[in-house]
Amino acid sequence: MRVGLIVDSACDLPYEFRRKHDLFILPVTAVIDGQTYVDTHDPVRTQEFYQSGLLQKGHHAETRAFTTEQIYSLFMEQIVTQFDIAICETVTRSRSQIFQNATEAMNAVMANYEQARAAAGRTGKFSMRVIDSKQIFAGQGLLAAHTLRLIGQKLSKNALRHEVETFTDRIYTCVIPRDLHYIRERARRRGDKSVSALVAFLGKALNITPVLFGQGAEGQPVAKTRSFEVAVEKVMNYATARVEAGLLTPYVSLSCGLTWTEIEDLPGLNRLRDACERHGVELLLSQMGITSSLYIGPGSLCLALAAEPHAFGDFQ
Template sequence: MRVGLIVDSACDLPYEFSRKHDLFILPVTAKIDNQVFIDNHDPVLTQEFYQSGLLQKGHHAETEAFSAGQIHDLLMEKVVTQFDVAICETVTRSRSLIFQNATDAYNTVMGSCQQARAAAGVPGKFSMRVIDSKQIFAGQGLLAAHTLRLIDQKLSKNVLRQEVEAFTDRMYTCVIPRDLHYIRERARRRGDKSISAVVAFLGKALNITPVIFGQGAEGQPVAKTRNFDTAVEKVMNYAAGRVDAGLLTPYVSLSCGLSWTEIEELPALNRLRDACERNGVELLLSQMGITSSIYIGPGSVCLSLAAEPHQFSDFQ
């Protein structure tokens, strides 16, 4: 049984990791001023995106999910004849239309996939499951890595689905937004009032950098620091302490909307690396993708891990 894993462009993972495990990337359309990009995790395009400074002040950036029809065509062309079972994990449905569009595409694909397989000389039936990851960015990356680990265990497709869906509720994510004003303005354009103008103003005027922590995409501020480096150090210390205390999967996912030079200079990053090394945990360190960077803003950081119930303050 050939099992394939599909993720969307909001899923942050190291490029080499994605290529090694043959992940299928469901693209997202990025629109910046009058330019249109198809974000399919091309590392060259991502690097050009960062070097161009397209998210800096004065640029209007938005993302748009592929339509159900576009996803249908991709699945028919590249998935149904390559795999017998496909798991499609999308960014949380509360933040994007990707889950709904992928579900709609699944319904049409299942009506025509067997004919396509027969025409290609591929025996057997095709099945697929669309799963709401309940995660964003590095959280999606962590779920994908864990799913690949489960696939290697040769679980039945029903058990695999159940394990993945249960795991989504055991993940914890930290987000450090670099610019609250950017997030507030983008949320305002989408009609999302979850970040008030007052909070955005305070963050900009007083140089407050919050740490957002929680399970999945529903986090709350757990720290308000006067600068970005202090916030990063708090998150790295939390992650290193949690790694030493034990994880539910041997991965920590960390994505950063920064250049690689800036990433390597992050405070306490080596402390986290050392904790991962002594505990046999793989640090999935990546440059934040185009879709993620547009959503949360340049310079932001997202970290995710899976563990028993705990609080951020337990590891400070």
């Protein structure tokens, strides 16, 4: 019985990891300066975006979820015909329409899959589940990596679904936004008022770089620093200490809206690498995808891991 895992373009994972595990990417449409791009997480295209400057805040940009009809077509053509069981993990439903559209598409697929499946020469029933990851970016990537680990354990489909849905509440995420003004403008266009104009102004005027920390997408400021480098150092200190204390899954997911040269120069990255290697943890280091970079702004950073309940300050 073949089990397939689907994630959307907001999920940040290393390209080689996605290719090795045959992850199916549900694209997101990006509209930048009136030009439409489909984000399929192609590493060459992503690098071109970083080098071209298209992701900078001066460009009017937004992301759009694939419609129910578009997702339905993808599921029917590429999922029903290849897998017996499919799990689709989407970016948190509180920030995107993807979960809703994918759920509607799944319902239509389940009512109409038999003919397409028979034409592809696949026998037996098809089962599918759409799961709200409750995560963003690196957090979604961590959940996908853990799900693949569970799939490898050959759990029943009900046990697999239960384990994945339970695990979403055990993921902790750190986000360092490079530019609060960028986030506020993007949030304003989406109708999200969670980032106030005052916070954005103070961040710019006083050169404050915050560290946001919490479970899933519900992060709160836990540190205010005077530079991006100091904020990164705090996050690396946290992650290194948390790895040494123990994790619930042997992965740390880290995505950065930077060039690879800048990523390699991040303070504390090598210490985190060493800690992961000593404790048998895989560091899933990736360049932030187009979708996530547009959402949070170029130059930002997102780190996720899974652990028992704790506070950011416990590991400083």
